[in-house]
Amino acid sequence: MKLLGIETATNLCGAAVVDEAKILSERSLTTPQIHSEKLVPIIDECLRDANCDLSDIDGIAISIGPGSFTGLRIGLSVAKGLSFSSGKPLVSVSTLKAFAFESHRKKITGNAGSILSLIDARRNEVYAALYDITSGGLNELISPAAFTLEQIFELSSDGKTVFVAGDETGKFKKFVEKVESKQASAYIIPFPGLSGASAVGVALLGIEKLKRGEDEKIDLLEPLYVKEFYTIVQQPKVKS
Known part of the structure; x- marks a missing residue:
């Protein structure tokens, strides 16, 4: 079973393709605030490195949170789009x-x-x-x-x-x-680059979930924020 894993819940923006326990490819960047610009190219490079395209994989796994609110929204949006366009099942994995x-x-x-x-x-x-x-x-x-x-x-x-x-x-x-x-x-626990999760781990855990039939309903899936989303509302200046 081949799976594409996507990780965007932290500063790490990455993707990986695995075939059961075998890692076929992995790409990632740890530069903050580049997810919206770099995620899709990283996925394309990862699929190319694995000598496959979306039609060749069996599913997609997304790191669902908790983590960066912006990163989670970007990753899930891309994962949903890929799942919808390819017809491949989508599974979520706790970051x-x-x-x-x-x-x-x-x-x-x-x-x-x-x-x-x-x-x-x-x-x-x-x-x-x-x-x-x-x-x-x-x-x-x-x-x-x-x-x-x-x-x-x-x-x-x-x-x-x-x-x-x-x-x-x-x-x-x-x-x-x-x-x-x-x-x-x-x-x-030391990890190269950003300490924490990787798209490989997301993909491997995703395989376990997909084998158990735990794929998600795309229209109902939301990020695991845990905390409320805080926004700063700028108060209007009072004219003197």
């Missing part, structure tokens, strides 16, 4: 699970402990989810939600090994320092 999956797939975490996925949510919060490492893969312990660092620490500081996957923001580092100060074993 935080893709973070955890990548660290586990690359055997960085070992086979015991928990993986905590973090994304900076701004406003003194992080998006987070916690996964237990089992022989069968990853078992979700805490679903994706917005938390303060203090809340996350209380949820995950149970003495187990905590592997931390996420972008290395100030909040990310502060959390790791807190875990280490309590003498728990915390490991920062």
